[in-house]
Amino acid sequence: MQVIDGGVNAAKGFMASGAEAGIKYKNRKDMALVYTKSPAVCAGTFTKNVVKAAPVLWDIDIVRRGEAVHAVVLNSGIANACTGEEGRELNECMAAETAKTLGIDTKQVCTASTGVIGMQMNKEAVARGIKLLKKDLSDSRKAGTEAASAIMTTDTVCKEAAVTLKISGKTVTVGGMSKGSGMIHPDMATMLGVVTTDAVIGSELLKNLTSKIVAESFNMISVDRDTSTNDTFLVLANGEAGNDEIIQGTKECEDFAEALGYVAVTLAKKMAADGEGATKLFETKVTGAGTKDDAVVLAKSVITSNLVKTAVYGNDANWGRILCALGYSGVEFDPEKVDITITSAAGTLKIVENGKAADYSEDFATEILSKSSVTAVCDMKQGDCEAVAWGCDLTYDYVKINGDYRS
Amino acid sequence: MQVIDGGVNAAKGFMASGAEAGIKYKNRKDMALVYTKSPAVCAGTFTKNVVKAAPVLWDIDIVRRGEAVHAVVLNSGIANACTGEEGRELNECMAAETAKTLGIDTKQVCTASTGVIGMQMNKEAVARGIKLLKKDLSDSRKAGTEAASAIMTTDTVCKEAAVTLKISGKTVTVGGMSKGSGMIHPDMATMLGVVTTDAVIGSELLKNLTSKIVAESFNMISVDRDTSTNDTFLVLANGEAGNDEIIQGTKECEDFAEALGYVAVTLAKKMAADGEGATKLFETKVTGAGTKDDAVVLAKSVITSNLVKTAVYGNDANWGRILCALGYSGVEFDPEKVDITITSAAGTLKIVENGKAADYSEDFATEILSKSSVTAVCDMKQGDCEAVAWGCDLTYDYVKINGDYRS
Numbered sequence: 185m186q187v188i189d190g191g192v193n194a195a196k197g198f199m200a201s202g203a204e205a206g207i208k209y210k211n212r213k214d215m216a217l218v219y220t221k222s223p224a225v226c227a228g229t230f231t232k233n234v235v236k237a238a239p240v241l242w243d244i245d246i247v248r249r250g251e252a253v254h255a256v257v258l259n260s261g262i263a264n265a266c267t268g269e270e271g272r273e274l275n276e277c278m279a280a281e282t283a284k285t286l287g288i289d290t291k292q293v294c295t296a297s298t299g300v301i302g303m304q305m306n307k308e309a310v311a312r313g314i315k316l317l318k319k320d321l322s323d324s325r326k327a328g329t330e331a332a333s334a335i336m337t338t339d340t341v342c343k344e345a346a347v348t349l350k351i352s353g354k355t356v357t358v359g360g361m362s363k364g365s366g367m368i369h370p371d372m373a374t375m376l377g378v379v380t381t382d383a384v385i386g387s388e389l390l391k392n393l394t395s396k397i398v399a400e401s402f403n404m405i406s407v408d409r410d411t412s413t414n415d416t417f418l419v420l421a422n423g424e425a426g427n428d429e430i431i432q433g434t435k436e437c438e439d440f441a442e443a444l445g446y447v448a449v450t451l452a453k454k455m456a457a458d459g460e461g462a463t464k465l466f467e468t469k470v471t472g473a474g475t476k477d478d479a480v481v482l483a484k485s486v487i488t489s490n491l492v493k494t495a496v497y498g499n500d501a502n503w504g505r506i507l508c509a510l511g512y513s514g515v516e517f518d519p520e521k522v523d524i525t526i527t528s529a530a531g532t533l534k535i536v537e538n539g540k541a542a543d544y545s546e547d548f549a550t551e552i553l554s555k556s557s558v559t560a561v562c563d564m565k566q567g568d569c570e571a572v573a574w575g576c577d578l579t580y581d582y583v584k585i586n587g588d589y590r591s
Numbered sequence: 592m593q594v595i596d597g598g599v600n601a602a603k604g605f606m607a608s609g610a611e612a613g614i615k616y617k618n619r620k621d622m623a624l625v626y627t628k629s630p631a632v633c634a635g636t637f638t639k640n641v642v643k644a645a646p647v648l649w650d651i652d653i654v655r656r657g658e659a660v661h662a663v664v665l666n667s668g669i670a671n672a673c674t675g676e677e678g679r680e681l682n683e684c685m686a687a688e689t690a691k692t693l694g695i696d697t698k699q700v701c702t703a704s705t706g707v708i709g710m711q712m713n714k715e716a717v718a719r720g721i722k723l724l725k726k727d728l729s730d731s732r733k734a735g736t737e738a739a740s741a742i743m744t745t746d747t748v749c750k751e752a753a754v755t756l757k758i759s760g761k762t763v764t765v766g767g768m769s770k771g772s773g774m775i776h777p778d779m780a781t782m783l784g785v786v787t788t789d790a791v792i793g794s795e796l797l798k799n800l801t802s803k804i805v806a807e808s809f810n811m812i813s814v815d816r817d818t819s820t821n822d823t824f825l826v827l828a829n830g831e832a833g834n835d836e837i838i839q840g841t842k843e844c845e846d847f848a849e850a851l852g853y854v855a856v857t858l859a860k861k862m863a864a865d866g867e868g869a870t871k872l873f874e875t876k877v878t879g880a881g882t883k884d885d886a887v888v889l890a891k892s893v894i895t896s897n898l899v900k901t902a903v904y905g906n907d908a909n910w911g912r913i914l915c916a917l918g919y920s921g922v923e924f925d926p927e928k929v930d931i932t933i934t935s936a937a938g939t940l941k942i943v944e945n946g947k948a949a950d951y952s953e954d955f956a957t958e959i960l961s962k963s964s965v966t967a968v969c970d971m972k973q974g975d976c977e978a979v980a981w982g983c984d985l986t987y988d989y990v991k992i993n994g995d996y997r998s
Binding site: 494500515517584587 | 639640641642670672673674675707708709710820897898901902904905907909910911912914915917918919920922923924926927943945946947948985986987989990991993994
């Protein structure tokens with residue numbers, strides 16, 4: 185597997201574009217299109233929130249029916265959630281307009297929206313955007329980035345990742361884009377994300393691999409424990425690489441899963457690091473847990489604690505809060521066995537040994553925590569299961585961004 | 592029932608004091624004592640965190656054995672949590688020293704600590720504090736407040752409440768104090784709190800009433816979803832009012848439960864309003880839920896959402912976040928039935944009707960939200976169960992306080 189520069193149109197046969205439709209924002213791109221001429225098998229995971237946005241309901245139906253997908257049309261600014269029948273009609277319009285423009289079927293178009301909940305979108309703006317998207321469709325590197333930029337809301341960086349690998353002598357590419365900065369919490373595919381690949385793979389296997397990979401990437405990040413109404417993650421495989429079909433249980437399947445996993449984890453980490461107001465990526469690795477589920481719950485509990493997150497912001501090795509967050513996670517363990525080590529580009533330091541303060545330098549701990557990417561390793565000494573979760577610090581800017589997001 | 596000015600020594604036979612022991616803070620009171628000469632039956636609820644502080648383990652044992660209690664000794668500054676065997680020894684010392692000074696048995700002394708996790712307390716400071724506490728013990732109004740002040744950490748106001756009621760012709764008083772401002776989350780008795788009463792009541796009934804009341808007061812508040820290692824709530828009844836013993840199922844029992852409930856809810860609301868960095872109390876009432884459990888889960892989900900909390904801080908009627916928080920709570924409901932109304936001293940306004948924006952004035956919504964106590968009523972229209980939860984807004988100051996709590 186080789187990491188390459190690229191995004192949602194890195195794989196063969198995929199084109200992309202971004203456009204200024206004027207849905208809510210002024211003077212910035214707010215609609216994106218991903219298109220494949222060859223029909224793609226499609227897998228997806230969606231928000232578990234009872235309140236589901238219109239595009240989520242639309243895509244769930246498409247993925248469930250297992251039809252070929254030719255396009256994904258996305259917008260930022262307005263979430264098209266809590267918009268009732270009017271919102272569902274507008275969403276169908278968005279798909280139909282895209283289909284008409286591209287000469288495909290309405291039910292071959294997935295949709296995704298992100299932004300303010302409860303506002304209705306302007307139909308004319310959407311139609312205008314779709315025309316522009318069609319005009320600018322391209323397989324260029326730049327076009328992929330324009331699509332990725334157009335779905336940003338409070339994101340500060342555009343999120344893309346891509347890899348290539350060889351399967352039965354053919355080069356297969358997996359690339360993707362995602363957005364997400366607030367309302368991010370691991371209990372689902374937490375964001376908008378589109379991954380494309382030219383691999384030849386069946387629909388069932390793609391769905392299985394997608395579920396598995398989402399569990400270890402997007403479902404392991406959190407910015408604020410708020411699970412959105414719009415979260416959508418789609419994987420499209422158009423088969424243009426011409427490899428022998430990937431079969432479950434083979435080495436090729438493992439390799440492909442690794443590539444898909446790399447792209448998903450890379451996008452997920454970029455989202456956590458770019459959490460609203462965040463100054464750093466905060467990774468928590470739990471080792472020595474009794475079960476895999478325990479490891480997952482423990483790791484998530486640490487990265488979601490507001491008190492841990494503010495301490496990380498303050499470069500304060502306040503390990504009591506980490507131990508406390510492990511303690512209220514719901515997992516049983518012996519607190520007097522736990523070791524905690526922090527690590528970053530500045531070095532590695534054990535701060536807790538057997539549940540009590542290790543003999544460590546606070547100055548060195550602060551130096552480690554002051555880097556832009558910090559990891560806490562919690563060894564539970566209860567078994568041999570592990571999990572990794574990614575979050576960010578809680579800062580003044582998170583409050584600022586969300587105190588007046590709508591204005 | 593009549594609300595009176597008073598606290599932990601309002602009830603007959605209780606004395607209290609606060610003292611500067613110099614455990615961690617400089618120039619402020621950091622130890623408190625509550626004492627009753629007549630033996631008191633004692634009920635308590637404690638943190639569900641796996642990581643339990645030494646005083647919590649000590650009190651759980653006392654309450655479980657059902658012995659009479661004569662005193663509660665408390666300190667702020669250091670939590671005596673994650674301190675291992677050394678911490679447990681120090682805690683026993685604190686009880687023993689208090690018992691010796693008061694001429695009672697060590698196992699008749701409950702302990703409670705709050706502050707930084709992981710630090711060891713200084714034995715000499717504790718001994719010095721206990722001597723001062725003994726010297727200043729008094730049933731004066733001022734002494735109660737000094738005890739309540741001494742247990743504050745990041746609290747900005749001292750929390751007391753008291754009521755009187757008549758039972759079998761005798762005046763019964765219930766009074767209490769609590770602290771808690773950060774690491775506050777509803778899944779337990781979330782804080783330090785001591786309620787005293789001179790009522791004659793049996794141990795089993797007092798325990799039952801305490802559990803019931805905690806569920807509807809302290810367990811319905813949240814500041815930051817972080818459940819502490821030290822949470823302790825104790826109720827002491829010394830019987831000095833001389834009423835006929837309160838029996839379950841009687842009118843007298845209902846009246847007493849109401850009085851105990853009033854004191855607990857008042858203290859709980861004071862804690863939520865004084866949440867770290869908070870500028871206002873944010874109450875959420877869920878009506879029309881299918882079951883009581885659903886109502887509780889829904890109400891808590893709204894008050895714990897960081898996104899709702901920041902919007903409340905910004906006086907922004909961003910109702911989509913409230914609906915979103917109801918939606919990810921885990922409770923099933925029809926989002927297109929929900930009504931949301933906000934209310935405060937400035938007035939009442941329906942902002943959501945049947946899951947969509949009602950036709951309302953944003954200016955009036957902002958005016959309502961700008962008051963120091965704000966309520967959101969969410970009518971689910973699924974049944975007739977209700978619950979109320981209390982939280983606060985999430986502000987710059989929460990980040991400031993917790994970015995460098997230890998320094």
